[in-house]
Structures are given as structure tokens and as C-alpha cells.
Amino acid sequence: MSPRPAALAALAAVTLALAVYPEFGTGYGVRSTLQVFMWIVLASSWNLISGLTGYVSFGHVAFFGAGAYTGAILIAKAGWPWGLAALAGGLGACVLALAIGYPCLRLKGPYFAIAMLGLNEVLRALVSYFEDLTGGGNGLSLPTLDATVPIYYVMGASALLVTLVTYVIITSRFGLRLMTIREDEVAAEAMGIDTARHKLYAFLLSAAGPGVAGALTARDQGYIEPISVFPLATTITMIVMVLFGGKGTVWGPVLGAVVLFVAQEIVWARYPYVHPLLFGVIIIAVVLLMPRGVLGLLQIRYRLPRTI
């Protein structure tokens, strides 16, 4: 009996439940779920580049920040509606990915990671510098608007979309080629795969999600400043979520996002003064004990399909 109808039914049920949640949930509940959606977008996007091709993007939050500022500037200075601004945020992040992906993806392993890290800092510093446009260290304040519920839906839809895109890619030849690059790039080249172009496409795709999520978050918070949209901790968190759930899988990032978000909430509410320590321990544990992630382990153990 194929598990697919049951799985699809479960998925439909969950989606329905989430869709009606704002009717019953408190403002806090809706905001928190919105956060989970955001993390799903971030984690799944990171998975698209780093999980599939093996290129560790260690500054991926740069796209989030770029999207946030693009969106915020368009809303605050040009009066754009937030939906359009969010799309622009995604587009802006893609343009950034194109600009830096082309040269940076030529770098190998650790150099790529450090370059992405450096890029994140460059963006943060540049945003601080061009203060006429971005408000610099003052931050940027958006006109007051209570759009939490609509944003909840848009972010939820984005999360669904990114997951779908991941599924489509993993089951496609394109995805297979990306994973070939991950396993052995030289061999992939020898086989005739245009690795540069494939990597670039994956990189572009991986930037769009965070860009949109950034713009949406900026609108929801109503205020952004450089340090809060370009923090290294966000990159690390999305990476750990993917590692925990299972790198290179479809549902791994989703699982990781949900579980770790909930874990963080509990830890931080109970142990406010030691939560960074506990977070550090969690990271170490995930890296050392379960580098394949939950779904990765299950895939091996129970021979689950690749499309999980």
C-alpha cells in the first residue's frame, strides 16, 4: 500500500489547520507560527545550495538582510504596498546572488564559506554607511500597519512553495546533477555537467526565499536596523536546523525548523541566562552525534525514498 495518499492527506490536514489557526490563535501564537514559517523558508533555501551542492553558504543571512532593506526602503520611501515590496525583496536578493555568485562559486570549500561570511559583513557595513537611504545605525522605521495575519499567510505560502520547489528539484535531473557536484565536482565536470551554471542557478534559487522572508519580516516588525538583519547567529541557526532535520532532504529543513524553534522557545523561557550556552551545546551535539540529521538517519535505516 503506497504511503503517498496517507502522506498527502496528512499534509492537507496540517495545511488546513494552519490556514484556520489565525481565527483561534492569540496574537502571540500567530506571530510565533509566522516565525516558524520564516525559519522554514530560510532553512529550506539554505538546503537548496548547501545541502544539494555541498557549497557551504556561511553568510546566507545576507540575502535576508538584503531583502529586508530592499522591501523596507520601498515601503518607507516609495510607498509601495508590502506584497509588491516583498517580491522586490526576493528579486533584490537574487540580483545580489547573481553578482556575487558568479565570482564566488569558483572558490573551493573553506574559501567559499569565508567569502560568504565576509560578504555578510560588507553588506552590513555598507548599509550602515549609506544612511540617507537606509537610516544607517538609526535603523529604518515603517509606517504603522497591522498586517500580521496577511503576512502569516504569505509567509506560510512561501514556506510551502520553497518546500515544493525543493521536492521538484530533488526529483529532477537538475537536482541529480547538483548532488553529483556535491559528491565529486571534478567527475561531474568530466561527465559534461556545466557545474558553474548549475551552481549559480541553485544559488539564485536559494537567495529568493530569504529575500522575500526578509522583506515580510521587516514589514511585520515595523522597524529594522543593520545588526538585527545581518547577524551571524541567524545563518548558524538555519544551518543547524537543516543539519538536525537532514541535509539534502525535502522535509529535513522543515522538521529542523519546527523542532529547534520550539526547543529554543522552551529553553529560553526557562533558562534565560544560559540559553546561548545550551544552544552551543545543541549545535555541538548535532554536529558530532547526528551529522546526517534525523531524516538522513531514517533514510538509511528504513530505506526511505530520496524524496523525503
Place this chain on the structure above:
Amino acid sequence: MNVFVTPAMLGQVVISGILSGALYAMVALGLALIFGVMRIINVAHGPLLMLGAYATFFLYSALGINPYLTVPVSMLVLFAVGVLLERTLVFRVVDAPELSSLLLTFGISIALVNLAQLLFTSDLRSVEYLTGSWVVGPLALSKARVVAFTVASALTGLSFLFLQRTRLGKAIRATSQNREVAMVCGIDVQRIHLVTFGLSAALAGAGGALIAVIVAIQPEMGQIWTFKSFLVIVLGGAGNYPGALLGGILLGLIEQLASLFLTTQLSEVVAYVLLVLILLVRPTGLLGGRQT
């Protein structure tokens, strides 16, 4: 803001750049060693420096001795910490992909910072010991920074002597060049890793001890040093040890010159833009480092 720059001002700024540069170089050397020998990117480098600064602070507060005398002690303490970390955690990610070492060391780094906040509190501390400067013509040389420069240069020099002349040092370099062949030659690679990590931590600790006299000490002070060490390594070439020296001085000069001719705010941007440019144009660094 732009002001008219006289040769004296330029000279002053160049001196300041060189003084901080030597410190950057020494601290970055530790990071370069780990990368060269173990292929690990140690994001926890900054927090190790922070621990060195606290070690000096507590010794100074408790015993009232010349804080510069605590440098060897800070180094020993950090050597032990480094060895401990390597033996328990880091050794597991030596051959793993860079993601593992990045994440592991990041986890260690935030754990260390939080521990420091719990044990030492976030209150700002400082070692008030050497203030003022020596005046040489139109130039003023900050006493604390000159001493830091001297000690850092000495330690860097000693490190190079160690690497070039001693058996252990040569073993480290051999492992750095080709681990398999080193093993075949009978080198105990595990021990080399242990010693290298300890040495790197010791250098970071020395850096912390020296700047404890210059800046305010608080648990998060190390973050910026991690970034700067990365910058230095990229500038000089990863795995290229003399490159770390050049890279350090270069970074110090760039920062100060950018601050003089542009604005201090931009000097931060300039440094990072340079990082990305070099990675794109000459990823092996100005002096050429390892290829992969």
C-alpha cells in the same frame, strides 16, 4: 571628514597601523596554524583571546603584579584549554567537511562567551597599568601599544624559530604540507594536532593578555578578533605562515589609512571589501597559500 594631511600625521597613523598590525599578526598566526595543519576554521579563536584577557585581569587584580608578567601564565592556561578542547571535541572534525568544523567551533564559541558572562559577568573590566606615550619628534607612541608590539613580535619570531628549527616545529610543518606522508614518516599526527591547537590557543591568549591593558574587557570582546584574524589570513594566504605576518601588518595599515583619508566608519567597510576582492581575484592570498 577630510582634513589636510601633513607628513607628521601620516607618519603617526602609519606607526599606529604597524603597532596594531603586529598584534593582529600574532593572533592570526594561531588561526593560520590550525587551518594549515588541521584544515579547520576555528570560529572560537576570538573567545580564546577573551579568556586570555580575563586571565591577565584576574591575576593582576589578585596579585597586583605587572600585567606583562602574566603573559606567559595566560599562554599556559590557554594552551591547556586548547589541548582540552582538541582532545574532547575538535579532533572529531579534523577530517570532516568544513561545515562541521565551522559549526562545532561556533558552538564552542558561544558556549565560552556565555560561560564567561556567567562567571565573570558582563561588567566591563580594565587593567589600568601603562598609560601615556613616548614622544619621538612629532610622533607619539602609545606605551601600551609599543609594549604589545614588542611582545607580539617576539612571540611571533619565537614561533617561527620553533617551526623552523625544532623537531616538533618541523613535524608540524610536515603535517601541514602533507598529512599522509607525515604519518608514513612516523610522525604522531594526533599529537601534532593536539600541540598545534594548544599553541594556537596560547597565541590567542597572549594577544588577549596584551590587549587587556589597552581595551575594555568583556565577554564579547573576542568576536571582532575572529573576523580580523580571518581577514589577515585571507590577505596573507591561508596556511602561509609568514603571510600571516604580512597580512597582519597590512590590515593594521589599511585600517588606519582608511580612517585617516576617508572616515573611521568606512575603514570597516574597506577591510571587508578587500577581503571579498582578494578572495575573488587571488584566493590564495597575496603571498600565495594552499590551493585547496
Place this chain on the structure above:
Amino acid sequence: MTSKTLGALIAALAVLAAGISGEAQGPIRIGASLSLTGTYAKLGRNQHEGYKLCEKDLNAKGGLLGRKIEFVVYDDQSTPATAVRLYEKLITEDKVEGVMGPYSSPVTEASVNVTEKYKKVMVAPLAATTSIFKRPPDKKRHYVFMVISPAEVYLEGLIDTAAKRGLKTVAVVNEDTLFSKAAASGAVELAKKRGMQVIFQEAYPKGNTDFSALLTKVKSLNPDVIAAATYFDDAVALARQMRELDVNPKAYGVTVGGDLPEFYDTLKTNADFIYGATQWEHVLPYPGNTEFFEAYKKEFGHEPSYHSAAGYAGCLIYTEAVKRAGSLDADRVREQLFKLEMRTVFGEYKVDQDGFQVAHKMVTFQWQEGKKVVVWPDELAQGKPRFPTPPWNQR
């Protein structure tokens, strides 16, 4: 009295008693998100202690509207995004009856969007940024109230003191963050108004430790006054490097950080003659100031900073407005907050129609031989400034 009447009387008393105990429906819960960890940890905790002491003192005097008050506090880790969620939680899940403000301007700026949405009055004791309160008419805020003096006037005492003594040129440096930028631009405005010339202005990134190039530039221009909008580490670093590079303005002032005892512990005699600004000092002649100082020290084991006093006063101001309104209803309370003029341990409180603080006075002090001597404004001064600041080599 017949048994019937007695019965009726007892019944009436029972109903009355039930009515009274029904009134005591548990404490009034006041929610707040504070920076207990993260960058602002130390100061956020001081503010928390201020709230706690206010809670204790108020409950000892009978509470508010016949009920005790109880603070419900969460840690926002010094991040605006977290504070936003926490205020949502406090209001929609914990259903607190009142809220108090968080620490710092960025966090307050983000949090206000939530309190405005749910129409909850928020007294924000540690927000010093004008733009939180003064907004264009279509973006006006209605429920947020300021307690401390705005960032722009931090350096007013320094500039005023300098202008009165005929100094002419000013160099302004600041950290590139919200508060410091506002303080710096305020200083520039004030200087120009007093006919002084701002000959240099530059910002430096947060975390900068080497100011050699910056100070070399400043020194070459030889300003009379150096006004630095700083926090602690940069204030210390600047002072040290000014000595090393022999930069000798006739007056040098800093903002935040200069008032901490650690400032002098770190710099020792190099801190003398430096001017600092503070929202509050325990020696100021405000009602109940000394008692507050002693009670705080006893309760928490260390001296209060102005953040503690602001938190304490903010809580008093809010609860006073509630008392006068006779209810916790937001619109009635806010009506009272607009009308209220109050003098607390922290100083004066009075806001304009935007909720912007207009009565509180910052004081400027100067370190003189290890002691902070309030030198400005004249009505609160406890001593005269030692002027001009002598060059380093003559000390």
C-alpha cells in the same frame, strides 16, 4: 431585632463580603520585556531592579486600586524582534492589565508598534529617541510616554558651559548607532545655536578600539571642545588615546559610560576634568532620592544607575496615573498621563501632546579628583567646573 432582620443583615453582609473579596481578584499584572541578556544586559537588569523596587514599595503602601501589583517580565535578549513577540505574548496570552517599557531606543521603537496596536498605554522609561514620539500627523502614536530627556540634549551641558566661557570651535565624534547619532546631531544643533563652529564631525563603527587616525585628524584642527557621543568602551579608549596622542581640548565631554564608577576605576586620574552627562545622580535634591538610593543598595547589593532610577520612576508615574484615573482603562490612564506633572526621585515629569518629555532635566557633571561633581544646570549644580582642562603634560 427579629431573626428575619438578622438573617437579612447577615445575608447583606455576606453579599458585601463577597463583593469585596470579588474586588480583590488577584494582583494587577504589569508586563514588560527587558534586556536581561545580550548587549544591554547590565543596564536592562538595573531597569528591572528599578521596577522590582517600585513593586515592593507600592505594595507596602497598599498597592494600586486596592490590589497588589505584580510585574511579569521576559527577557528579550536585547533584540527588537524578540521584544515584539514578547509584548504580543504578554498582551494576548498572559493578558496582563498594563505594560511598562523595555530597555533602549531600538527595542522600544519596535515594541511600540505592538502596544499601539492593542491600545495599551506604555510608559517607556528608557527610550531617549525623539523619533519614537515625534512623528508626522498620519503616523502619530497615542499611547506611549517618555520619561527621560532625549538623546539630543545629552551634550547640552557641555556645549552650554563651553559657550558661556567663550569657546568657539567644536569637534563632534560619535558611535554609529541610534542613540549616539541623535546625541551627536543634537550637539551640533546646540553648538550652532550658540554661535559656535562645528569644525569636525565623524562617526566610527561600534566596536572600534583604535582611534589613532580619528584623533590625529581632530588634533590637527585643534578644537576648543571635543564632544563625544559614546558608550563605555569607546569613551575609555578615546580618553586614553587622547592622552597618548596629546590631544588637548579645553573641554572634553562624553555621554553614556562616563557616569559609571568603572570609568574612573579604569582611567584613574586620566578621567579628571572629563565632563559627562547623566539623567540622574543620587545626590540631586529630588524628593525621596536618598531613601531610594539606600533602599536600592540594601535590596540589590550595589548602587543604582540612572537606569534603575528611571525604571523606578517610570513605574511610579504609570501607577500614579492609574490611581488618578481610578481604573486601568487605557484611554482614561492616558488622559491622566498627559495632564500629570510629577516630581519623583528621578526628577520632573511632564509631557507634551506627543508624549514627549519636556520637564526632565539632564545634568552634566565633571570628574574632579575621583568624584562626580554636578556642574550644570545652575539650579542643580553642586560645584563649579574646573576650566579650562589643562594639557596632559601639565597635570
